[in-house]
Amino acid sequence: MTELPLSADLKSTVLIEALPYIQRFHGKTIVIKYGGNAMTDVALQEKFARDVVLLKLVGMNPVVVHGGGPQIGELLKRVGKQSEFIQGMRVTDDETMDVVEMVLGGLVNQDIVTLINKAGGNAVGLTGKDGNFIHARKLMLKAPDTSDEAIDIGQVGEVVRIDPGIVNLLCHQNFIPVIAPLGVGEQGEAYNINADLVAGKLAVTLQAEKLLLLTNTAGVLDQAGEVLTGLNAQRVQALIQDGTIRGGMLPKVACALDAVQNGVKTAHIIDGRVPHAVLLEVLTDEGIGTLIRGAAANRGS
């Protein structure tokens, strides 16, 4: 499709719209969760990388946490293993953990680092095992119908604590951290952690201005498939209870809520299939996707 040239007027209007956002977010940290489902198209990946580089160049501190669920699923399939999820978490036996480490810590992480560097940034890839910075412990899920029965899903972790030193160091030295969601336990054992949860905890630890969760839907959808543009804790609870929010969307809304209730200014679940979704969310008046509200957050902020 041939794109029509923009008039000079329109171009300058669009460009100047970014000024107040650049001023407001200068020096601020933006944690971006790049979901495995949002990173399947090469052209979109390149646009994502350019957005991240642009944010860095105008003085913000973008920190990327990536997923890789579909990519792990593909490699598991090739070695003859099925993926199994309970409450949005991958059941992770020892063999699965090897694949998880290979895909998250290796393939996906390095692909994103390369993309950002090709776009002119200085990205550094790391996992939570590097510098022991994401402390984790084994996650036991609660059975939905009973209050005290726990479900063991293997080598899946939850974040105990994040030591932000290495991330701050990289940001201040002009690097863009690209983080794989692997944690380390007390005995040095590795844990597979849902990337949304890592992004949320990291955003809280860094007291980020924004948490952006890029995924493969237009945002959080209601029963009719319409985007819910704003959600608070009460509404989220009701939507989980009536089954509207389920599967992979559960950890996303949970961590977004946790983030805004613990000092992150705003959390957004946005459509990673939209070209330049990050730029549109951060630098324009046009809010996209679902804004998760803490106490007092406005659209467009």
Ligand SMILES: Nc1ncnc2c1ncn2[C@@H]1O[C@H](COP(=O)(O)OP(=O)(O)O)[C@@H](O)[C@H]1O
């Ligand atoms: N209410 C909802 N609105 C939008 N998506 C939902 C909802 N409930 C469940 N989902 C599912 O959650 C998925 C996003 O989670 P996930 O597949 O884990 O994405 P990602 O890889 O980006 O983390 C959507 O593709 C959709 O299938």
Ligand SMILES: CC(=O)N[C@@H](CCC(=O)OP(=O)(O)O)C(=O)O
């Ligand atoms: C425990 C758990 O489920 N870990 C995830 C980690 C990757 C991830 O979260 O990837 P997405 O963001 O692309 O879904 C997994 O193994 O798939």
